Amino acid sequence: MNIRHLTFRLLQVHVEVVRRGSVSEAARRLHLTQPTVSQQLKRLREAVGEPLLATRQGRLEPTEAGLELYRASREVLGRFDDFADYLGALRGGRRGHFSIALVNTAQYVLPRLLGPFNQAYPEVEVTVHIGNRQQMLRRFDRQEDDLYVFSHPPSLAHALAGRFLRNPLVMVVPRDHPATREPGWRLHRLLGERLLLREPGSATRMLTERWLLEQGQATGPTMQMASNEAIRVGVASGLGLAILSEHVLPPEHPDLVTLPVPGLPIESHWQFIARRDRRLAHSALGFLRFARDHLDDCVEARFLCNELPELLAGLEAVEA
Amino acid sequence: MNIRHLTFRLLQVHVEVVRRGSVSEAARRLHLTQPTVSQQLKRLREAVGEPLLATRQGRLEPTEAGLELYRASREVLGRFDDFADYLGALRGGRRGHFSIALVNTAQYVLPRLLGPFNQAYPEVEVTVHIGNRQQMLRRFDRQEDDLYVFSHPPSLAHALAGRFLRNPLVMVVPRDHPATREPGWRLHRLLGERLLLREPGSATRMLTERWLLEQGQATGPTMQMASNEAIRVGVASGLGLAILSEHVLPPEHPDLVTLPVPGLPIESHWQFIARRDRRLAHSALGFLRFARDHLDDCVEARFLCNELPELLAGLEAVEA
DNA sequence: GAGAAGTATAGATGTTAATCAATGGATAGC
DNA sequence: GCTATCCATTGATTAACATCTATACTTCTC
Numbered sequence: 001m002n003i004r005h006l007t008f009r010l011l012q013v014h015v016e017v018v019r020r021g022s023v024s025e026a027a028r029r030l031h032l033t034q035p036t037v038s039q040q041l042k043r044l045r046e047a048v049g050e051p052l053l054a055t056r057q058g059r060l061e062p063t064e065a066g067l068e069l070y071r072a073s074r075e076v077l078g079r080f081d082d083f084a085d086y087l088g089a090l091r092g093g094r095r096g097h098f099s100i101a102l103v104n105t106a107q108y109v110l111p112r113l114l115g116p117f118n119q120a121y122p123e124v125e126v127t128v129h130i131g132n133r134q135q136m137l138r139r140f141d142r143q144e145d146d147l148y149v150f151s152h153p154p155s156l157a158h159a160l161a162g163r164f165l166r167n168p169l170v171m172v173v174p175r176d177h178p179a180t181r182e183p184g185w186r187l188h189r190l191l192g193e194r195l196l197l198r199e200p201g202s203a204t205r206m207l208t209e210r211w212l213l214e215q216g217q218a219t220g221p222t223m224q225m226a227s228n229e230a231i232r233v234g235v236a237s238g239l240g241l242a243i244l245s246e247h248v249l250p251p252e253h254p255d256l257v258t259l260p261v262p263g264l265p266i267e268s269h270w271q272f273i274a275r276r277d278r279r280l281a282h283s284a285l286g287f288l289r290f291a292r293d294h295l296d297d298c299v300e301a302r303f304l305c306n307e308l309p310e311l312l313a314g315l316e317a318v319e320a
Numbered sequence: 321m322n323i324r325h326l327t328f329r330l331l332q333v334h335v336e337v338v339r340r341g342s343v344s345e346a347a348r349r350l351h352l353t354q355p356t357v358s359q360q361l362k363r364l365r366e367a368v369g370e371p372l373l374a375t376r377q378g379r380l381e382p383t384e385a386g387l388e389l390y391r392a393s394r395e396v397l398g399r400f401d402d403f404a405d406y407l408g409a410l411r412g413g414r415r416g417h418f419s420i421a422l423v424n425t426a427q428y429v430l431p432r433l434l435g436p437f438n439q440a441y442p443e444v445e446v447t448v449h450i451g452n453r454q455q456m457l458r459r460f461d462r463q464e465d466d467l468y469v470f471s472h473p474p475s476l477a478h479a480l481a482g483r484f485l486r487n488p489l490v491m492v493v494p495r496d497h498p499a500t501r502e503p504g505w506r507l508h509r510l511l512g513e514r515l516l517l518r519e520p521g522s523a524t525r526m527l528t529e530r531w532l533l534e535q536g537q538a539t540g541p542t543m544q545m546a547s548n549e550a551i552r553v554g555v556a557s558g559l560g561l562a563i564l565s566e567h568v569l570p571p572e573h574p575d576l577v578t579l580p581v582p583g584l585p586i587e588s589h590w591q592f593i594a595r596r597d598r599r600l601a602h603s604a605l606g607f608l609r610f611a612r613d614h615l616d617d618c619v620e621a622r623f624l625c626n627e628l629p630e631l632l633a634g635l636e637a638v639e640a
Numbered sequence: 641g642a643g644a645a646g647t648a649t650a651g652a653t654g655t656t657a658a659t660c661a662a663t664g665g666a667t668a669g670c
Numbered sequence: 671g672c673t674a675t676c677c678a679t680t681g682a683t684t685a686a687c688a689t690c691t692a693t694a695c696t697t698c699t700c
Contacts, residue, residue: 003328072403076396083392
């Protein structure tokens with residue numbers, strides 16, 4: 001038997017003929033003419049190298065080989081029906097896998113979206129990679145993930161972006177800091193104090209440094225700490241001041257105060273980035289649609305900034 | 321996904337590429353050129369409607385759809401390997417089914433062949449139909465069986481025959497019959513007695529009547545009984561005489577005597593008959609080969625008459 | 641034994657598949 | 671950054687498929 005000459009179509013025809021016990025009837029059901037079916041059977045018989053059907057009292061009955069082929073064909077066609085279902089689920093975004101890469105700061109918010117998404121699409125697996133901006137840029141360059149979250153996107157030559165969340169950076173000081181009691185405190189005094197900074201490559205640090213430059217003020221000593229957590233705890237313990245994302249602050253923070261500094265908060269946004277040159281996994285697309293539709297249920301209204309409709313429109317244009 | 325454009329060949333190629341992680345390597349293994357494989361992959365991708373492979377760190381890895389297709393393909397190809405095995409067994413006569421139709425008298429001998437055959441080929445199923453000559457002729461006309469056993473074959477226009485066993489018909493009388501003590505008994509006296517006959521249509525009866533005619537003797541009363549068993553018991557109980565196949569007599573028969581009548585035994589033979597216009601099941605062919613090779617182990621030497629080599633040669637000529 | 645229904649074959653045609661050699665563009669390793 | 675390797679594409683050719691209409695052949699049925 002030469003499997004290379006078998007096609008699924010031939011198997012379908014064989015199954016139909018065995019079921020109906022008649023070439024003509026099978027032809028009608030398959031919307032073919034009778035000679036076509038006869039010829040397909042002939043080819044199938046030649047491919048298998050055995051007679052597959054025998055006429056017994058006016059009805060076509062499969063031979064032993066024909067019966068076994070019928071069984072095999074049904075299994076095989078059934079298996080591909082299953083595969084088609086799988087594909088359908090994949091395409092509908094109801095199943096599959098995608099990965100998303102976050103800058104550190106975003107990890108405080110994204111679970112609010114991922115949790116409900118997972119409830120709604122339990123068969124979709126999501127891998128989340130977390131790191132600082134530098135690391136995320138590397139992943140982006142290597143196209144390692146389906147989606148990225150940046151506050152300031154890299155070159156958009158090969159990517160599409162859509163904002164989804166405000167990310168205001170505010171000045172945090174210890175609760176007992178003199179400026180909290182002294183209405184007339186001066187910025188240059190404040191900036192003379194020690195500033196706790198994220199490592200270079202962090203977006204928070206970049207924005208902070210740019211803002212400091214804009215202020216045209218001399219700055220005091222700094223201390224570098226590699227995580228938002230560490231900085232927050234550092235400020236609370238009187239180690240210095242810091243400019244941090246509001247999302248980093250816990251809802252209740254008895255040891256900290258955000259200081260209403262003129263020129264602050266630094267307005268930045270998080271955005272979803274998808275590469276334009278790489279086909280997005282259906283499930284990732286499904287996640288973006290979910291985010292678009294449920295963002296306002298998942299995040300506080302004051303942070304809302306839903307530009308995802310535009311992003312999705314852009315992505316769908318790329319598809320076509 | 322349009323299943324009509326899928327071929328087993330494409331699946332084989334996909335499986336090989338996924339296994340090797342390389343188009344070129346797969347091409348080498350499949351004895352194809354690299355562009356051929358690339359193009360097959362393209363067709364497959366188009367048939368499925370999804371990307372199936374993605375290059376990840378220098379190696380081709382299947383996408384989710386590609387992985388699922390790989391799984392489906394392996395199952396399906398495996399299923400057809402099984403089918404090929406089944407076909408092999410069928411063709412080798414190691415499995416399958418055939419039916420054989422016997423005239424009544426032959427049922428005393430055929431089990432001697434069928435028993436050992438079943439030991440040697442436990443996966444072959446045999447259906448045995450038993451009846452008198454008339455009934456067997458009907459079955460033969462309708463081509464209902466693979467093999468037939470006749471003592472006198474029907475027209476051989478559409479069939480091939482091969483003798484395999486002598487079937488001598490002898491005169492049986494009760495043990496206490498006068499002729500057994502009286503050396504000078506006369507045939508015409510004997511034939512004046514009641515003769516137990518099989519029903520019309522029976523081969524034994526046909527041969528008996530022809531022999532009686534040849535003797536040119538007037539015959540006495542007759543009684544008709546529908547089975548060899550009944551006749552044997554009838555003779556033993558003094559109901560009359562009979563001409564019976566030696567095979568019908570049990571090894572020990574205290575109530576019966578076979579009388580050495582001049583002109584007896586009537587020499588006849590059993591033969592296997594196979595239709596020439598119907599392809600013989602591989603298993604039936606296997607049975608004939610088995611009979612050819614093991615006949616002398618299965619029957620008494622004095623009945624041996626193995627013309628099966630000729631029959632098989634004839635059948636193989638028909639195949640070609 | 642004539643008719644009806646079913647099946648097989650033949651001839652024709654447009655489509656698709658299978659395959660190759662040649663070539664251009666990506667990528668990884670040194 | 672150069673080079674070898676790999677992959678995709680193009681263009682071409684031959685074979686195979688899918689399908690039809692028309693016709694011939696079987697085989698039940700009445």
